Amino acid sequence: MRSVRVRWGVVVSLSLLVVLLSSCQAPLELVKIIRPEGTKPAASTQEEKPGTEAAARKYAGYSALDIYIHGEIADVLERYGERFGHKEKFALHKETHLEWGVNLELKETYKLAEYTELAAKQPALPDVDEAVKKLAPKLEDLVKMLGEIDTYYRFKFYVDDNFAKGKTLHEQLQVLLKEWEPLAEDFTVNLHQSLMKQRELDLADFKANDQMIRYHALESIMAAEAIEDELNRQGVASETLDGLDAASYRVLYDRLTEEVAQYIALADDPERVKQEGLDTYNSYGNMLKHKIMLVKASATDLLQRAEQSRTFDEHNKDGTPKDYKKKLQEAILEYDVFVIGPE
Template identity: 25%
Template sequence: MTSFACATRALLAAPLLLALLACNSKSEDTAKAPAAPSIAVNEAPASGKPAAATPPAKAPVEEPSAAAKLQDYIGCYNKLDGRAHKSIERYATWVKNMKTGPTGRESVVYGLYETDPESTAKCKTSFATSAAQKPAMPALDAAGAAYIQALDAMDTQVTEANNYYSRDNYKDDKFAKGKAMHAPLVASFEAFQKASSAFSDQLDVENDKVLADKLADVEKTEGKQYTYYRMALMARAKGLINLLGEEKFDVAMAETRLSAYEALADESLAYSKAHKDNRDIHWSFFESSTEQFRQTAKERFRRVRDKVPYTEMDRMTFQADSGWMVEGSPHKLLKAYNDLVGKSNQF
């Protein structure tokens, strides 16, 4: 059965787009161990480029681009996905058996969090528009359509369940409706999680193409300066989060990626120190986050390399949805990465 514990979410850094959220289907139950992220998460900060100035009336119409198309998809995904997953997780914290549902004897009934049907409806319209835009991205467009349809169906189930639990109606019917709605509610969860994973994978593929092209162009036209270092650091950080976020990973490969990130971070620090006059006001905050991510990534690497087990206190912390406080956990690494993406998106 699908794992419903994916409280910690990872972000894909997109320096010129938005942060991309995803939830790995390989996540462990946080009641047992920390969730393992996938790609490039908690609901992500969603901030894009500053709005462009209004063009002159006779200016030529700009050709559609892959970046522009992805901008809408990623913006909606960030806005909707984390909230939907949090609702699922909330329900799973008190319903101990997701196969059979609530028993009516639970000592604590949390219900579940509201989703955002209004925003889903808006994104459903914008997704249809994006799918019709060039360049054609058949796999992404199909995944987007399936995603928004699954989320729309889940919204309906969640709204009904939220009304029932938030109004304490289960106290009046001895959980009769709660038990009856459990199966269709969980079915909507599973369909959404499957669609979410597929959509995030496709977004990741297309987004990586755009970013790789842009990074190469920046290096060619501007050289290695602030924009280059920001984009390159985010690309390497993503490679680390993809690997170190797994429950188990290739230690040798992780060491190589970590060394590459550190080398680039050191190079960036040296450049920044030598070019203080040209720094953006946001750079110091970004730089601080790159260092925090470096430290947290090394903590995660050491825990797995040295096979350091989680203590009972660590496991209790995971259960309290505070895994980000545990040294060497994927949760803490993802929190540092989320902050890094947020700082990158401020430029």
């Protein structure tokens, strides 16, 4: 599957489970999170308007769905293509060791319905909701088909029919992907456009209410996303930094470093944590800080590899764009958990 993650360089500056992640809260549980009494909401709480907690929950759910699509589903499709080809004709690669398994299983698909059902919830996000309504049936079809393909290879039915059904499934998958990809892209584009506007409201609200830990956490996320946008804009491949403009990257890296430093300084200040009403669930803040620090470290690895012309090998994939994207996805999901609050 070609990447349909149209990012900030093309649309606006946001993000996009690679394995539904190791966050302290499962991403697909975000819409169920309830803020405990005595803590401050991330944004203003006027009912059913942009900036409400309901809006934050809806954006969190849609962001998790976006990451699932461009994380786990994209990874499964990539692994499939490596074994059987991305073209219409089935092509079993000689180096494919089917006896080792094909690793095509998608995790926690039963929770996806919660996200497609968000389109009917308030507040309305017209363009995003409409994109989700169009996407949902194809998402269901794709998940079902990938499950059928996984079962076929996992239980070695290909031995019994000499890949006959495998070839049929391959053809059906290619037809489905032609319908799926533009719908997934449309969802991502509309989500990112809408979310960018919401983030500007959030930043203004955080500053107005002196919630500077939240403010610099979001600024750090956005600075990290700007780096991924630049990697995408330059067409840097997932396993190589050939052609990377290190000077342009350095500018964005310096911005990220500055934002992360300000965020950590505030997040490590007990008085500031207490002042912002975060002390009652600071374990979530500590998890977010950890995730953001991992993103920064990965960005540093990228810079070092680019400036030192260090190569990749099968044992060390730190500092690859793919590794950076995964860590950024985890940080985005953790940020949503942190801002909405724990159960």
